Amino acid sequence: MELYYIWLKCIKGLGPLSWHILLEEFGDPYEIYQNRMLLVPQGKATAHHLQLLKSGTEESMEKAKQIQEDCRKQGIHIIKYEDSEFAENIRENPEFPILFYAKGTVKENWTHGAGIIGARRCSPEGKECAIKTAIQMVEHHYPVISGLAKGVDSYSHTAAINHGGFTIAVLGFGIDYCYPPEHKKLKEAIAETGLLISEYPPGTPPERYHFPQRNRIIAGLSDILYVIDIGKSSGTKTTIQAAERYGKTICFQ
Template sequence: MLEIDNINQVMLHFSLCKGLDATQRIMMGVILMEEPNVTLAELADRVGMKEKQKALFYASYAAIDLEQIIEDYKKLGIQWVSFFDASFPHYLRHIYDPPSLLFYKGNIDLLKENLLSVVGSRAHSRYAAEVLEAFVPRLIGNDFVLVSGLAKGVDTLTHQLTIKHSGKTVAVIGCGLDQCYPYENKVLQEVIAKEHLLLSEYPAGTKPLRHHFPMRNRIIAGISLGTLVIEAKYRSGSLITANIALKEGREVFAVPGNITSPFSGGTNDLIVQGATCVLSGEMLVENYLK
């Protein structure tokens, strides 16, 4: 029998286990809340785990000292919220592949505000910085909390300008909250964790592996009302975020750029394919985000 007095702790335990994915973790949580006396083996069967998965799951579940991990997380200042918690982002709960749990540092209440994701390429032109300088004050002046991924380039500028203009920002990262990537954003990450909100679906100690970032992008898009793409080359990672937003029925906005500039190839193409073209922060707020 499993104890489910605290569903967040149960989901934390599951999130640290091997052999199951986020969907299976959520399914287990649903079953447990409806049938508190179900066994671990019954849960594994009910969510369709294969024999190899089961072996990994059972071994890792038994090896986890949950009380010690909770104590370690307290020392690190890391908290968490599960899919079943009232504080879990409403919009994120309804995406195709929601995370079963989010780790966070900072003000979790920011997730209840009007969130707009702002993304763009790591390599960008001066034009991107000028656009952000024009857009950011207008957006935060209308009470939008700006979400980005703390990557180099447009993400970093978005967070920095939001803080500079006394706004609030959310950073979603592709590693554990005790890690820092890129390293040059260490101070910025610490400021966001202390005064804003730092999020990840990955447990402490998780390194910033390449495949984590497309998964991170679905959270950036998923918690937001819409996604604004400032500047992006063809095949930029920020276009992944935009495409996820489109698939989830969210608004996607793109800032047009010079047609001869490689930095604007992705954003111009988004507009051709149906993204909303925006020319100013005022236009974005007054016509689309009221």
């Protein structure tokens, strides 16, 4: 089944909402693949959806097989929509992908954490606040969720690790990349004691447009979102907007 989830996600022109519609209307990806030439529009599934399924099959399947092999070689775990690890609070969100690429430990409560985000060039007070907040979350046994960026993100991840907590880094690139490069050791430490997750397959470099997409996942996984030292043009605004859409608690520090 894993291969068919990757295949569906590889089809050009389809995105999260389309993936959810197709699964809702036609069942699991294997059934969609096997019956793709016979499917007719129904419910929210349009003729356009079905044309994309039919026209993109061969190329998408070859790409999916390569991704699956790359994941196997690199020890990357795939969390599928149907898996128990893909908890209800994210399965029901049509903005979320239908699979994640992961490395590290997938704990039972990984989809219920505390997001800590903020400025990359934060003030000394912002740094202190990020560290203090992360330690408090560890003491309350909450996963600390952030995006591996400079500043608030890295201070939060590091504080969680140093105090024996569990931290999740949501990446805007494939798990085999590291951005920024100077966070290589931090990324390795998270893989050893926490969890790296990405909606992007291995081999995907960091791109500017990936990070707003990453931010919605940080918001979706966070029961509460702490916002620290935010600047006027900060990219954290997309995380805040997503958290507001999802009805999350937001605390400005």
